[in-house]
Amino acid sequence: MKVEKYIKAKIEREYFFVKGNLPIDSKYFIKRIDESDFYQHDTNVIGKMTWWNYFLNDKVFIKDIILPILDIIDDENFNELGDLPYGLNEAWGFKESFSEYTRKHHHLPSFLSGAVMLNNHNQDLYFPDIGQKLESKPGNFALFSSFLNHRNYRNMTDKTRYGISFNFVYETSILNKKKGEQ
Numbered sequence: 001m002k003v004e005k006y007i008k009a010k011i012e013r014e015y016f017f018v019k020g021n022l023p024i025d026s027k028y029f030i031k032r033i034d035e036s037d038f039y040q041h042d043t044n045v046i047g048k049m050t051w052w053n054y055f056l057n058d059k060v061f062i063k064d065i066i067l068p069i070l071d072i073i074d075d076e077n078f079n080e081l082g083d084l085p086y087g088l089n090e091a092w093g094f095k096e097s098f099s100e101y102t103r104k105h106h107h108l109p110s111f112l113s114g115a116v117m118l119n120n121h122n123q124d125l126y127f128p129d130i131g132q133k134l135e136s137k138p139g140n141f142a143l144f145s146s147f148l149n150h151r152n153y154r155n156m157t158d159k160t161r162y163g164i165s166f167n168f169v170y171e172t173s174i175l176n177k178k179k180g181e182q
Helices: 026-034 059-076 172-181
Strands: 017-021 086-096 101-105 112-117 121-127 132-136 140-145 150-152 161-170
Touching: 017 132, 026 059, 026 086, 026 161, 059 086, 059 112, 059 140, 059 161, 086 101, 112 121, 112 132, 121 140, 121 161, 132 140
Parallel strands: none
Antiparallel strands: 017 140, 086 161, 101 150, 112 140, 112 161, 121 132, 121 150
């Protein structure tokens, strides 16, 4: 093999980042997370998390969080590929107690991701690529391009931090059809 050129550089890239607050029943979601059988595999959450699909069929989650988020997606045209169908693929809860944290990571191959905080806590969610943070207060949410790295630092208190994360993906069958047409 002969390598002609190797370049590792950064380029500007369009991204989406929205943050706000949703009027949610945090106690309901915290109770649901505490009732969960926790996922026991290696993830970026160095704490406890529910299974990846835990909230996908939860009507309160859909009504109070996902439907308002879908309105934002539709209003702001976050669908990078135009009119391709997309859907909610994963939605899980997490809880981080003393010394627990989330490692720096992204959510690719999803195209759009989100996080909703469920309680007051000083363990914020940081987006180092864009210099943003999401404060841990009930109902605070961020909706962001899935390639954006994010993390939080170790919980230095005895108070547990709770939240929900979710991902949207393009429908694979549609993407495969589009690739075949080209």
